[in-house]
Every structure is written in structure tokens, then in C-alpha cells.
Amino acid sequence: MNKIFEIPLYPYARSADQDAAAPVRRRVVVVGAGPIGLAAAIDLAQQGIEAIVLDDNDKVSFGSRAICFAKRPLEILDRLGCGHPMVDKGVVWDTGKVFFDDRKVYEFNLLPETGHEFPAFINLQQYYFEEYLVNRARELEAEGAPIELRGGNKVLKVEDKGDHTVIEIDTPEGPYTLEADWLIACDGAGSPIRSMMGLDFVGRVFEDNFLIADVIMEAEFPTERWFWFDPPFNKGQSALLHKQPDGVWRIDLQLGWDIDKEKEKKPENVIPRLKAMLGEDVKFDLEWVSIYTFQCRRMENFRHGRVIFAGDAAHQVSPFGARGANSGLQDTDNLAWKLKLVIEGLAPDSLLDSYDTERVHGADENILNSSRSTDFITPKSDTSRIFRDAVLDLSEHYAFARPLVNSGRLSVPCTYDGSALNSPDALPGGPARTRPGSPCPDAPLDEGFLLHRLGNDFTLLTINTDVPAELEESGIKVGSLSLYSEALDPALADRYLGDAETAVYLIRPDQHVAARWDKFDETATRAAIRRAIGKE
Known part of the structure; x- marks a missing residue:
């Protein structure tokens, strides 16, 4: 068993707030020291905004849990200071293979183009991810940034008072009360804060169960994502295999609906299933076993006054497609810069409503894709299964059928089409992938990569035209990055110019x-800045 599960990383320590005569007011309190809560706090602290993290635990999660991290979240994590350590430790992959019965019907590459700093995906156990965060x-904290982790601090009650929240907390040394201007709830799928506030999810719970087993073994399988439909070792069901660091392999086995979950998790029942898959001669040790049920649900709204929900506390999807933690990191990336501007008085409170609008859009996109995956993986009728199996048979020989195969549409970054923060597109011939609302794709520069140069502030990116070195509008300072064709990598030109000869982009802090x-217009630029911060 991996000893990292047992190490208290943020053990309980009495804080000065517990001895104060009256409840202390904090700027932002984050509840939950999982990946999403830690990412939110780090993002805020790097921007000078105080963030206190409360968690009733004091160590990383037990079991590998979320393991697949996509390119866009890795780029976000790089801005938080831990993207490269994750890649260095993780297992890098970009190839997926799909099997039907005992036949490989096709394979795919998740990042067929070059010119990106980060890979399509890495596999890395969640406990390592949490440790790096x-x-x-x-x-x-050692550098003096305003961040503090408080283990052994269990939130008992939350009250929204309109201009702040009141939080009642229990500790090993007794209860205390804390106030916060803002509370970010990252306390997981079972979110106690959601329950305290009388809120719930809407969506679907699918009638199926899957066994997750992390096994330690030496195996000859390549570093790829393998998915089986109706394999000989799990007839009528499905299976998934992923490689992780340290000789750990993730195996998912579909079990069906009417099962005894506790019984199925017992080693004497798990091991025969794994031997049927891996072979009787393969030696392995069980590290972690769990059973999950597909759920594709979300809160109706992610913002409730001074309480804002993110990650699994706000939305749930089935694990196939790696859309859980990856989506949660995009939540915090969307939220942190907006909350900073509101706290500093540079943007109206209503800017936070765009977090709700944009990330609900992202959640709905993930839920739609996850639901479609689930319906394909677990057909709900004989007719659906016949259609599914016909698609799999055709995909072995005909390319047209392969896009119809759905073993989990893997996580991609969300484009905020229709967002009130977007200005109308005014770049004729510009690439669709960089239209307003889209995340900036990376591209090589003479030295390094584009996203590093964009950073996490408002930036004017110009190609083959000039803009002022710096512009200030409504208290927002906007820097510039000017590039010219003679030094332009073809990938960057393809992603940002398309058929245009010149381009000017206004990039948000979340990139x-x-x-x-197609050219710099100061009046239009100032209006777009105001719009992007919710002032127009």
C-alpha cells in the first residue's frame, strides 16, 4: 500500500482565529483541500488575494481516483506552478485503442498536431496531484503569499449574510466561528455545504456500476488507453485499462446494475475478475478498489450570493472521458481572476454571474458528452445494442463509422460561445478555433511557447501590426505581445491568423x-475591455 495515503500533509494546528474575541473576517475561504480547492486557493494567492483552505482531513485522498489530466488543465496548472512536476511524474500518452470482443477495431491519436508544450494527456494518481498542489x-506561504491550509477544520454550518458569510467550524480543540467575504465550496460530490444550504443536483443517475481496481504489476501493455466492448473476460459488459506511474495500472470493469457493492469489492471476488482479464500467470497486488455509478448531474446555479460552488460540488459526470477534475480546474481558472477584480473594486459584483453562466455552459457540454458515452457503453435496449455493435463492426474497416464509436469522448477545453463577456468577432478569415470565447491554443515562439508569454493578465496579442506597449482602461492594465511574420512559427500563424494577414487579440487572464x-482600434479595444470585466 502506498504510504503517501498515511502522511498528514496539512495536520491540524491551532490558528490565531480560534483565540480571537470576535469572529475574524477573511477575504476568501475555500472549503475542501482536494485538487479543485487547492487550485482555487493557489490561483488567488498568486494574485495577492487571501485564501484560507479548510478541510476536515489532513492528508491526500486514498486511492488514485482521478488519473487522467488533459493538455488544457496542464497548461492551467503550469500557471499555478506545478504543471511540469506533474508531467515529469506522470505517464504521457496520446493513443487510444478500441476493442470489440477480442478484435482491435481502430485506434486514434488525441494530439496529431505538433507545436504544443504539453502532451494530450498524462496519467497520474490523484494523491500525487494533491501532494504537488x-x-x-x-x-x-513561505514566500509570504496570503494562503493558509487548515487541516482538521470541519465546516458545520454556513450562513450567507448578504455582504459576507458566517462559517461555524469544528476542530480537535473545539469549535470556532469565521467570517468570509466570499466562500468557495470545493467539498466534493457529496458537498456538505450544498446540503446545508438546501441545494441539490439535477440530472441523471444511470443504472449501472463499475469496478475500479488499481493493481501493481509488471506488464507488457503499451502506454495507451485500451477500451473493450464485450470482451471475452467480461462478456456483455465493457472494460478499460490505463497505465499509471510506479507500476500501477487502472482497470475499470462494468458489473451491471443489480449487484452487492460491498461483496464485489472483496479481494476474493475482485482477483478472479482481474485474472480472467490479465491471465492466470500475471502476478499483481491490489492497491485500491472502489465501485462507482454513472451520474451526470449539476446544480442549477453555481453561484448563490457569497457562496460559489466549483468542481464535483457543482457538477458530476461519469469517469469515462476524464471530464471531472479537468472540468473542475477550468472552473477555478474561470473564477479566480473574476473574483480578484470584484474584490479589488475593479469590476462589478455581477461579473461573478458570468462564472455561473460560462461554467454551467461547460458543465452542460460535459454532461451531454458524458451521457452520450454512457448510453453507447451501456445500451439501454436490445435495439440500441444492435446499433452499437454494428457501429463497432463497421469501424474496423470503414473510417466513416469511427467517429460514431463512443468509449468516452475525452476532455477538451470549453469555448464560451455566446458569453456576455465576448465582443463581436471582427477578424475576417480568422480561424474558428480562436474565435471570441475560445481558449488560446499554444504555439511555439522563437524562445519557449506562447501561453507562457500571455501569462495570467489581460494581454493584447498582435500579429503583423503594432499596438501601444501598455493600455489602461477602468483600472485594468493591459500589456501587449507583438509578433511578426518573419519570426512566426507556421503553427502560430495557422492558429491565430488563418486567412487574415494581420490580427489583434484581446486575451482574458484565463487565456x-x-x-x-484585423487592426488596432483604441475605442473598440477599450469597449472590449469594459465588456470583458462586466462593465458594458
Whole structure:
């Protein structure tokens, strides 16, 4: 058993707030020290915004849990200071193979183009991910950044008072009360805060169960995602295999609906299933076993006054497609810069409503894709199964059928089409992938990569035209990055120019495009900045 599960990374320690005569007011309190809560706190602290993280635990999650991290979240994590450590430790992959019965029907490449700093996906156990985030938070704290992790702090009650929240907390040394201007609830799928506030999910719970088993073994399988429909070792069901670091392999086996979950998790029942898949001669040790049920649900709204929900506390999807943690990281990336501007008085409170609108859109996109995957993986009727099996048979020989195969549409970054923060597209011939609302794709520069140069502030990116080195509008300072064709990598030209000869992009702090034009227009640019911060 991996000893990292047993190490208290943020053990309980009495804080000065517990001895104060009256409840202390904090700027932002984050509840939950999982990946999403830690990412939110780190993002805020790096921008100078105080973030106190409360968790009733004191160590990383037990079991590998979320393991697949996509390119866009890795780029976000790089801005938080831990993207490269994750890649260095993780298992890098981009190839997936799909099997039907005992035949490989096709394979796919998730990142067929070059010119990106980060890979399509890595596999890395969640406990490592959390450890890197804790290390980064500790590093920031040592540098004097306004971040604090409080283990052994269990939230008992939350009240929204209109201009702040009141939080009642229990500790090993007794209860205390804390106030916060803002509370970010990242306390997981079973979110106690959601329950305290009388809120719930809407959506679907699917009638099926899957066994997750992490096994330690030496195996000859390549570093790829393998998915089986109706394999000989799990007839009528499905299976998934992923490689992780340290010789750990993730295996998912569909079990069906009417099962005894506790019985199925017992080693004497798990091991025969794994031997049927891996072979009787393969030696392995069980590290972690769990059973999950597909759920594709979300809260109706992610913002409730001074309480904002993110990650699994706000939305749930089935694990196939790696859309859980990856989506949660995009939540915090969307939220942190907006909350900073509101706290600093540079944007109206209503800017946070765009977090709700944009990330509900992202959640709905994930739920739609996850639901479709679930319906394909687990057909709900004989007719659906006949159709599914016909698609799999055709995909072995005919390319037209392969896009219809759905073993889990893998996580992609969300484009905020229709967002009120977007300005109308004014770049004729511009690539669709960089239209307003879209995340900026990376591209090589003479030295390094584009996303590093964009950073996490508002930026004017210009190609083959000039803009002022810096512009200030409504208190927002906007820097510039000017590039020219003679030094332009073809990948960057393809992703940002398309058929245009010149381009000007206004990039948000979360590296989404707010506006774009074919030339610099100061009046239009200032209006787009105001719009992007909710002032127009």
C-alpha cells in the first residue's frame, strides 16, 4: 500500500482565529483541500488575494481516483506552478485503442498536431496531484503569499449574510466561528455545504456500476488507453485499462446494475475478475478498489450570493472521458481572476454571474458528452445494442463509422460561445478555433511557447501590426505581445491568423479570447475591455 495515503500533509494546528474575541473576517475561504480547492486557493494567492483552505482531513485522498489530466488543465496548472512536476511524474500518452470482443477495431491519436508544450494527456494518481498542489501552497506561504491550509477544520454550518458569510467550524480543540467575504465550496460530490444550504443536483443517475481496481504489476501493455466492448473476460459488459506511474495500472470493469457493492469489492471476488482479464500467470497486488455509478448531474446555479460552488460540488459526470477534475480546474481558472477584480473594486459584483453562466455552459457540454458515452457503453435496449455493435463492426474497416464509436469522448477545453463577456468577432478569415470565447491554443515562439508569454493578465496579442506597449482602461492594465511574420512559427500563424494577414487579440487572464480584430482600434479595444470585466 502506498504510504503517501498515511502522511498528514496539512495536520491540524491551532490558528490565531480560534483565540480571537470576535469572529475574524477573511477575504476568501475555500472549503475542501482536494485538487479543485487547492487550485482555487493557489490561483488567488498568486494574485495577492487571501485564501484560507479548510478541510476536515489532513492528508491526500486514498486511492488514485482521478488519473487522467488533459493538455488544457496542464497548461492551467503550469500557471499555478506545478504543471511540469506533474508531467515529469506522470505517464504521457496520446493513443487510444478500441476493442470489440477480442478484435482491435481502430485506434486514434488525441494530439496529431505538433507545436504544443504539453502532451494530450498524462496519467497520474490523484494523491500525487494533491501532494504537488500542497507543496506549491506551502511554497507560496513561505514566500509570504496570503494562503493558509487548515487541516482538521470541519465546516458545520454556513450562513450567507448578504455582504459576507458566517462559517461555524469544528476542530480537535473545539469549535470556532469565521467570517468570509466570499466562500468557495470545493467539498466534493457529496458537498456538505450544498446540503446545508438546501441545494441539490439535477440530472441523471444511470443504472449501472463499475469496478475500479488499481493493481501493481509488471506488464507488457503499451502506454495507451485500451477500451473493450464485450470482451471475452467480461462478456456483455465493457472494460478499460490505463497505465499509471510506479507500476500501477487502472482497470475499470462494468458489473451491471443489480449487484452487492460491498461483496464485489472483496479481494476474493475482485482477483478472479482481474485474472480472467490479465491471465492466470500475471502476478499483481491490489492497491485500491472502489465501485462507482454513472451520474451526470449539476446544480442549477453555481453561484448563490457569497457562496460559489466549483468542481464535483457543482457538477458530476461519469469517469469515462476524464471530464471531472479537468472540468473542475477550468472552473477555478474561470473564477479566480473574476473574483480578484470584484474584490479589488475593479469590476462589478455581477461579473461573478458570468462564472455561473460560462461554467454551467461547460458543465452542460460535459454532461451531454458524458451521457452520450454512457448510453453507447451501456445500451439501454436490445435495439440500441444492435446499433452499437454494428457501429463497432463497421469501424474496423470503414473510417466513416469511427467517429460514431463512443468509449468516452475525452476532455477538451470549453469555448464560451455566446458569453456576455465576448465582443463581436471582427477578424475576417480568422480561424474558428480562436474565435471570441475560445481558449488560446499554444504555439511555439522563437524562445519557449506562447501561453507562457500571455501569462495570467489581460494581454493584447498582435500579429503583423503594432499596438501601444501598455493600455489602461477602468483600472485594468493591459500589456501587449507583438509578433511578426518573419519570426512566426507556421503553427502560430495557422492558429491565430488563418486567412487574415494581420490580427489583434484581446486575451482574458484565463487565456480565453475576449475579442479580436484585423487592426488596432483604441475605442473598440477599450469597449472590449469594459465588456470583458462586466462593465458594458
